[in-house]
Amino acid sequence: MGHFLPSNHSSKANTLTMSAVQETAFQEKIDAELKIEAKDWMPDKYRLHLIRQISQHAHSEVIGMQPEGNWITRAPSLRAKMVLIAKVQDEAGHGLYLYSATETLGITRSELIKQLQTGKAKYSSIFNYPTLTWADMGAIGWLVDGAAIVNQQSLRRTSYGPYSRAMVRICKEESFHQRQGYEIMSKMSNGTIEQQEMAQDALNRWWWPSLMMFGPTDSESAHTSNAMKWKIKRGTNDDLRQLFIDRTVKQAELIGLEIPDPDLKWNPKTKHYDFGEIDWEEFWEVVNGNGFCNKERINNHIKARSEGQWVREAALAYSEKKQNGV
Ligand code: BYC
Numbered sequence: 663m664g665h666f667l668p669s670n671h672s673s674k675a676n677t678l679t680m681s682a683v684q685e686t687a688f689q690e691k692i693d694a695e696l697k698i699e700a701k702d703w704m705p706d707k708y709r710l711h712l713i714r715q716i717s718q719h720a721h722s723e724v725i726g727m728q729p730e731g732n733w734i735t736r737a738p739s740l741r742a743k744m745v746l747i748a749k750v751q752d753e754a755g756h757g758l759y760l761y762s763a764t765e766t767l768g769i770t771r772s773e774l775i776k777q778l779q780t781g782k783a784k785y786s787s788i789f790n791y792p793t794l795t796w797a798d799m800g801a802i803g804w805l806v807d808g809a810a811i812v813n814q815q816s817l818r819r820t821s822y823g824p825y826s827r828a829m830v831r832i833c834k835e836e837s838f839h840q841r842q843g844y845e846i847m848s849k850m851s852n853g854t855i856e857q858q859e860m861a862q863d864a865l866n867r868w869w870w871p872s873l874m875m876f877g878p879t880d881s882e883s884a885h886t887s888n889a890m891k892w893k894i895k896r897g898t899n900d901d902l903r904q905l906f907i908d909r910t911v912k913q914a915e916l917i918g919l920e921i922p923d924p925d926l927k928w929n930p931k932t933k934h935y936d937f938g939e940i941d942w943e944e945f946w947e948v949v950n951g952n953g954f955c956n957k958e959r960i961n962n963h964i965k966a967r968s969e970g971q972w973v974r975e976a977a978l979a980y981s982e983k984k985q986n987g988v
Contacts, residue, residue, distance in 0.1 A: 692893050697823035700766035708892055713767050716825050720760035721778045721785035725959050727753045729793040730802060738796055745842055746799060752835045763824040779964055787945060788875050790953030797850055797864035803843015805872040811836045812906045821893040848917040866922045874945045876903040907935050
C-alpha cells in the first residue's frame with residue numbers, strides 16, 4: 663500500500679514512529695532515575711517546560727535581591743551588614759547558575775531577560791511585598807529561604823542534570839541564609855518589647871505570602887502533572903507546602919512567636935498540621951502584576967540592566983581581545 667501514499671507520507675510516518683520510540687526511551691530513562699543532559703534527545707514539551715521553570719527560578723533569585731538590597735544601608739551593625747551583603751551576592755550567583763542551566767536548553771540570556779521585562783515570564787510572587795522593618799530581613803531569611811529550601815532540596819533530584827547540579831550548590835548556600843534569618847528573628851524575639859513586636863509583625867505579614875510561594879493547590883496547578891511524570895518536580899505544591907509548615911511551626915514555638923493562623927492545629931491522625939485557607943485571590947492578583955511592588959521591581963531591573971550595558975560591552979570586548987591573543 664505504501665507506494666499509493668504521497669511520497670512524503672512514509673517519511674512523515676517514519677518520523678512519527680521514530681519520535682515515539684525516542685519518547686519511550688526518554689521516559690524509561692526518567693523512570694530509571696537517570697539524568698537527562700543538554701545534548702540528549704528530549705521532547706520539545708520537556709525542553710519548554712524546563713526553560714519556563716528554570717528561568718522563572720533564575721528571575722526570582724535576581725528580583726529577590728531587591729527587597730533585601732533595600733536594607734543593606736540600614737543594617738543595625740557592621741556584622742549584620744556584611745552578612746546581608748554576602749547573602750544578596752549569593753542570590754546573584756544563584757541567578758547566574760540558573761540562567762546558565764537554562765541556556766543549555768538552547769535559549770539566549772537576552773531572550774530570557776526580555777521575557778522577564780515584558781511580563782511574559784513570571785518570578786516568585788513573594789518578592790512583590792515591601793520590606794518595612796529590619797525584622798523583615800529576619801522573616802525573609804527564615805521563611806522565604808526556608809520555603810525555598812524545602813522546594814529546592816526536592817529539586818536536587820530533578821531529572822535535568824544541569825538544573826539538579828545547580829540545586830546542590832544553591833541548597834548549601836540557602837541553608838546559611840535560612841539560619842541568618844532565624845538568628846535575626848530569635849535575637850529580636852528575645853529583645854525589648856518593641857523588638858518582639860517587630861518580629862511578630864514581620865511574621866504576621868510574611869507567613870501567608872510564604873505559603874503562596876509553593877504555588878496553587880495541586881488541583882489548580884496546570885504544570886504539576888507533566889512535571890511529576892518527567893520528574894522535573896519531585897514533590898507536589900501541596901506536599902512541599904505541608905512539609906514547610908510542619909517544620910516551621912516548631913521553629914516559631916522555640917523563639918516564642920505565634921503563627922498568624924487561628925486554624926493551625928496538629929492533627930494526630932495525619933501527623934501534620936492542619937492550616938487555614940490561603941487567600942488565593944491575593945495570590946493571583948500578585949502573580950498577575952498587581953501586587954504592592956510588581957511595577958517597581960521590574961522598573962528597577964530595566965534601569966539596572968540599561969545602566970550596566972557598558973560593563974557587559976567592556977567584558978565582551980576584553981574576552982574577544984583575549985581570544986584573539988591580543
Ligand atoms: N509566584 O502549574 P503551577 C529564593 C505560576 S527564589 C509566581 O503550579 P509549576 C530567594 C506558575 O509559574 C526561589 N508565579 O506551576 C531569592 C504558572 O504560571 P506559568 C524561587 C507562580 O511551575 C532571593 C502558574 O502559576 N523558587 O529562594 O508547576 C531571596 C501555575 O502554577 C507561583 C523557585 O522558583 C508563585 N509563587 O509550580 C530569598 C523554585 N507559583 O509559568 C530567596 C522552582 C506558581 O504557566 N520552581 N506560579 O505562566 C518551582 O518549583 C515551580 O515552578 C513552582 C510552581 C512550585 C514555583
